Amino acid sequence: MKKLKAVWELMRLGHGVMLFLGILVGSVIALDGVSFPNWDKFILTFFTALFLEASTFALNDYFDLDIDIVNKRNDRPLVRGDIKPKTALILFGVFFPLGIICSYFVNFACFIIALITALFAILYDSHMKKIKFLGNFYIAYVMAIPFVFGGVEVIEENNFSFAIDPSIYIIALIAFLTGSGREIMKDVQDYEGDKKKGTRSFPKYIGKHKSNIVAGFFYVLAVFLSFVPFLMKTFTLYYKNYVYLFLVLICDIMLLIIALDLIFKKEPHLKLFRKISLFSIFIGLLAFLISVFVNI
Numbered sequence: 001m002k003k004l005k006a007v008w009e010l011m012r013l014g015h016g017v018m019l020f021l022g023i024l025v026g027s028v029i030a031l032d033g034v035s036f037p038n039w040d041k042f043i044l045t046f047f048t049a050l051f052l053e054a055s056t057f058a059l060n061d062y063f064d065l066d067i068d069i070v071n072k073r074n075d076r077p078l079v080r081g082d083i084k085p086k087t088a089l090i091l092f093g094v095f096f097p098l099g100i101i102c103s104y105f106v107n108f109a110c111f112i113i114a115l116i117t118a119l120f121a122i123l124y125d126s127h128m129k130k131i132k133f134l135g136n137f138y139i140a141y142v143m144a145i146p147f148v149f150g151g152v153e154v155i156e157e158n159n160f161s162f163a164i165d166p167s168i169y170i171i172a173l174i175a176f177l178t179g180s181g182r183e184i185m186k187d188v189q190d191y192e193g194d195k196k197k198g199t200r201s202f203p204k205y206i207g208k209h210k211s212n213i214v215a216g217f218f219y220v221l222a223v224f225l226s227f228v229p230f231l232m233k234t235f236t237l238y239y240k241n242y243v244y245l246f247l248v249l250i251c252d253i254m255l256l257i258i259a260l261d262l263i264f265k266k267e268p269h270l271k272l273f274r275k276i277s278l279f280s281i282f283i284g285l286l287a288f289l290i291s292v293f294v295n296i
Contacts, residue, residue: 010083184215212270251281
């Protein structure tokens with residue numbers, strides 16, 4: 001049981017809920033909210049994202065083991081010794097190709113996205129870690145791409161296109177900005193370990209407080225963009241949709257509280273804020289999903 005729990009933590013399988021919702025949101029919007037995607041293609045799309053993310057998390061922890069020990073990341077099973085580093089490599093070798101194979105049976109657009117994401121994942125884990133300010137944006141990309149993935153999933157198999165509802169790209173951009181903010185906060189948390197390893201991160205170049213200000217700026221931008229679908233007629237599913245407005249305001253309030261604390265306090269509660277920001281992202285997902293079916 002302990003081993004299974006360690007594997008769950010290593011591969012961050014709990015993130016599967018967020019992936020599921022992100023892909024579902026993209027699919028439902030692409031279908032104009034009138035139906036759900038075909039279950040077989042949807043499951044293959046979900047497994048593609050889950051396997052790729054889970055395997056690259058395992059590879060991530062393998063490469064990060066030394067720095068995680070310095071940063072006392074006892075939440076990581078490799079640091080605790082619950083799993084051997086070799087096991088992480090084996091899990092990567094099994095699930096990574098499975099993710100690519102699943103994407104092939106969805107459609108060509110999903111296959112291309114999966115290949116590009118897979119390439120970036122390997123580059124990030126093996127090389128981009130030393131240039132963390134680039135890695136931050138890769139992780140943010142990983143948070144954003146499930147929406148686009150879900151949107152193109154409903155496209156005909158032989159029709160290679162990324163012409164999907166503009167709402168999906170707005171959601172993806174909001175996720176990207178929020179993800180960037182979360183990753184920069186993490187850089188500030190991990191500054192001491194990164195410094196010893198010579199990692200190039202935002203705090204190394206501009207300092208911890210200015211890095212927090214940058215993170216706060218990304219959150220503020222995400223909040224600003226969240227009102228665009230409500231205010232513009234182009235976004236027919238969300239235009240003057242007060243269910244969407246109510247739910248997204250809950251998300252926005254949490255993000256603004258975090259942003260203000262990051263900008264004006266020298267020692268913000270980063271560990272707490274990473275948890276709150278993740279919860280706010282979950283509420284944001286519900287805002288985009290529920291309001292498609294309940295338009296008041």
